[in-house]
Amino acid sequence: MAFAAFGHGGGGGSAPSAAPTKKSKVALFLLLPGLTYLGLFFMTPLVSLIITSLQVPDGSGMMGSYTYGFAIENYAKVVVDFWPQISHSFVYAFIATLAALLISYPLAYFIGVKARRFPLIQGLMLTLVIAPFFISFLLRTFAWKQIFSNESAAVHFLQDVGILGMNDYLVGTPFMVIFGLTYNFIPFMTLPLYSILERLDIRLLEAGADLYATPATTFRKVTLPLTAPGIISGTLLTFIPIAGDYVNASGDFLGGTKTAMIGNVVESRFLVLNDYPTASALSVLLMGVILLLVGFYAKRSGTADLL
Amino acid sequence: MNKPLPEDPMMRDLIKMARRHQMTRRTALAGASATAAALALAACAPGGAGKKTLTPATDISSTDPNLIWSNWSLYIDVDDKGGRPTLERFKAEQGITVEYREDYDDNDTYFAKVKDQLALGQDIGADLVCPTQWMAARWITLGYTQTFDDTVLVNKKNVQPAYLGAAYDPKREQSLPYQGILAGIAYNKKAYKEATGKVAPATIEDLWNPALKGRVGVLSEMRDTVGLILMSQGIDITSDSSLTSAAFDNAIGFLQKQVDSGQVAKIKGNSYKEDLVNGDTIAAIAWSGDIVQLNAEAGSDVYGFVIPESGATIAADTFVVPMGSPHKTNAEKLMNFYYDPANAAELANYVNYITPVAGAREIALEKYPEAANNELIFPTDKTLKNTQAFRSLTGQEELDFATAFQAVKLGG
Numbered sequence: 001m002a003f004a005a006f007g008h009g010g011g012g013g014s015a016p017s018a019a020p021t022k023k024s025k026v027a028l029f030l031l032l033p034g035l036t037y038l039g040l041f042f043m044t045p046l047v048s049l050i051i052t053s054l055q056v057p058d059g060s061g062m063m064g065s066y067t068y069g070f071a072i073e074n075y076a077k078v079v080v081d082f083w084p085q086i087s088h089s090f091v092y093a094f095i096a097t098l099a100a101l102l103i104s105y106p107l108a109y110f111i112g113v114k115a116r117r118f119p120l121i122q123g124l125m126l127t128l129v130i131a132p133f134f135i136s137f138l139l140r141t142f143a144w145k146q147i148f149s150n151e152s153a154a155v156h157f158l159q160d161v162g163i164l165g166m167n168d169y170l171v172g173t174p175f176m177v178i179f180g181l182t183y184n185f186i187p188f189m190t191l192p193l194y195s196i197l198e199r200l201d202i203r204l205l206e207a208g209a210d211l212y213a214t215p216a217t218t219f220r221k222v223t224l225p226l227t228a229p230g231i232i233s234g235t236l237l238t239f240i241p242i243a244g245d246y247v248n249a250s251g252d253f254l255g256g257t258k259t260a261m262i263g264n265v266v267e268s269r270f271l272v273l274n275d276y277p278t279a280s281a282l283s284v285l286l287m288g289v290i291l292l293l294v295g296f297y298a299k300r301s302g303t304a305d306l307l
Numbered sequence: 308m309n310k311p312l313p314e315d316p317m318m319r320d321l322i323k324m325a326r327r328h329q330m331t332r333r334t335a336l337a338g339a340s341a342t343a344a345a346l347a348l349a350a351c352a353p354g355g356a357g358k359k360t361l362t363p364a365t366d367i368s369s370t371d372p373n374l375i376w377s378n379w380s381l382y383i384d385v386d387d388k389g390g391r392p393t394l395e396r397f398k399a400e401q402g403i404t405v406e407y408r409e410d411y412d413d414n415d416t417y418f419a420k421v422k423d424q425l426a427l428g429q430d431i432g433a434d435l436v437c438p439t440q441w442m443a444a445r446w447i448t449l450g451y452t453q454t455f456d457d458t459v460l461v462n463k464k465n466v467q468p469a470y471l472g473a474a475y476d477p478k479r480e481q482s483l484p485y486q487g488i489l490a491g492i493a494y495n496k497k498a499y500k501e502a503t504g505k506v507a508p509a510t511i512e513d514l515w516n517p518a519l520k521g522r523v524g525v526l527s528e529m530r531d532t533v534g535l536i537l538m539s540q541g542i543d544i545t546s547d548s549s550l551t552s553a554a555f556d557n558a559i560g561f562l563q564k565q566v567d568s569g570q571v572a573k574i575k576g577n578s579y580k581e582d583l584v585n586g587d588t589i590a591a592i593a594w595s596g597d598i599v600q601l602n603a604e605a606g607s608d609v610y611g612f613v614i615p616e617s618g619a620t621i622a623a624d625t626f627v628v629p630m631g632s633p634h635k636t637n638a639e640k641l642m643n644f645y646y647d648p649a650n651a652a653e654l655a656n657y658v659n660y661i662t663p664v665a666g667a668r669e670i671a672l673e674k675y676p677e678a679a680n681n682e683l684i685f686p687t688d689k690t691l692k693n694t695q696a697f698r699s700l701t702g703q704e705e706l707d708f709a710t711a712f713q714a715v716k717l718g719g
Contacts, residue, residue: 151586
């Protein structure tokens with residue numbers, strides 16, 4: 001379980017050190033490959049990223065010319081300059097995660113609890129949840145762009161019934177971006193929820209009914225707390241990648257000129273303007289904010305609802 | 308360039324145009340050369356320590372008959388079976404197998420992808436690349452490209468003189484034009500008429516017609532999009548004194564307003580074509596040759612292309628051979644092949660861009676009269692007079708202009 005790794009493992013990589021015995025040297029030795037890997041492929045790039053984020057222009061005025069410095073103000077600058085895009089990232093991620101939860105929970109409940117006596121249906125439905133993801137993420141996102149293109153039947157219908165104005169369209173709107181984000185990350189929500197709901201002890205629900213609780217109360221007092229770990233790991237698995245996503249919001253896919261998220265700014269700064277300090281500062285900022293939010297969330301939900 | 312001007316009025320005009328551009332480029336590049344030391348640092352960014360002069364990779368062309376060519380999409384002839392006739396003939400004639408890649412989607416992103424290898428003189432996985440001239444200028448200034456051997460490139464004499472005098476490569480020793488490109492307005496004929504009641508757009512202002520709200524696209528190529536807007540505002544984009552920072556900011560502010568109001572919905576690179584095809588955009592700033600190809604794919608004249616009254620922007624995509632390519636001679640043979648007027652005419656007839664090869668029009672008149680008389684492929688004097696090339700920018704200007712343009716693209 002992803003949650004178990006996150007909540008109790010203390011960041012992973014140090015699990016065996018819980019019991020300090022004579023064997024700790026062996027444990028350390030066994031950890032070596034993992035630690036080397038993390039050091040080489042996580043810590044080194046991270047340090048390099050942080051150093052880059054503090055660079056200053058070298059004064060030549062040429063694109064991509066930066067020199068080492070300690071420009072902490074780069075961080076203040078990116079927050080001021082890219083506040084709209086930063087807020088898009090977190091607002092879209094919040095809404096899309098919530099939407100994915102509301103869609104996934106009943107679905108996972110049906111597959112994991114209601115369909116428990118019919119393994120065939122269960123297997124079939126799980127396959128249906130995952131099957132679209134055998135096709136490239138980009139292709140599927142592009143397909144939605146075509147389905148909701150300005151001249152599509154779907155958009156004409158919405159215009160005819162008055163939901164959209166005659167000069168309003170879907171592609172390029174925040175709605176479309178959030179739609180794409182929700183769609184693309186639903187399996188990351190459904191699967192953790194399913195795996196916990198699948199183990200839900202139905203006898204506890206029966207006990208709730210025996211004690212005169214309404215189905216709603218049983219759900220609130222029994223099912224929900226028992227499945228909280230699944231909800232937490234599901235929301236983390238969707239929120240984190242969504243906040244950093246840049247495909248859905250890109251003008252080449254479902255986004256437009258008013259929907260850019262942090263990832264799109266990083267792409268433009270890094271690839272087009274060769275402005276590495278700004279791109280790096282934004283990346284570090286995104287990482288820091290996500291870490292804080294997630295730490296806070298895991299700590300709160302971890303102590304209140306679990307155990 | 309001291310030879311007497313040729314008789315042909317079209318050629319005369321091309322030469323005059325080239326001289327005019329050459330002067331404006333020179334003045335701008337004078338400033339850039341002062342920062343040559345800084346450029347060297349840029350080559351090693353982030354955090355390099357001084358410039359290393361690169362040496363060309365060892366040429367193994369004589370033993371390895373292969374060539375990898377990175378090019379823009381819709382930029383070569385394709386037959387009904389999906390083959391590429393001119394490339395196949397090149398293989399038959401020279402025995403060189405070309406791996407043709409359509410992976411050059413955008414000047415900036417391609418450069419960002421390969422710049423670190425380029426700076427180290429390593430093989431970037433392509434022997435021949437076709438960046439637009441301003442990007443080619445950057446490669447050459449940074450010392451990333453190999454010098455051609457004119458004994459292999461015997462057909463270089465066929466290159467139109469207009470293309471020969473670039474300030475960044477005066478003798479065209481490291482870069483040669485592949486195709487010339489006009490940027491103007493493309494539109495969906497039927498949808499445009501339905502929306503506006505007019506047959507065709509005539510000016511850039513027609514793009515700001517409220518009836519087209521949300522259905523207008525512009526290119527993510529700053530020099531074309533902002534260039535056309537500047538020209539519509541009466542700015543001469545070839546001139547330092549006319550195209551000032553203030554004029555540029557004014558044009559950017561104007562574009563920002565069109566984006567804010569929702570008039571302009573797309574700012575895109577090569578993928579703008581998909582928006583025209585699926586109907587998302589009705590009218591867009593576009594590259595001339597694409598439209599003829601899109602019509603061919605659609606099977607009828609669905610789209611039109613016009614040069615706005617205030618004029619079109621003109622640029623050229625140029626062949627360069629990166630320092631790390633081990634197939635320079637093969638690349639030269641391929642360029643030589645396309646500077647043969649017959650091959651150039653065949654290519655121009657298909658890709659519908661402006662061929663830089665002299666003599667191609669005469670052959671086209673016989674074999675492909677329709678293309679030869681299409682002034683988007685073989686432009687007349689009148690058309691050429693109505694085109695402008697974006698002046699060269701200093702490093703600082705390039706950074707400032709690009710940053711301002713990206714800010715519009717990302718919105719807020």
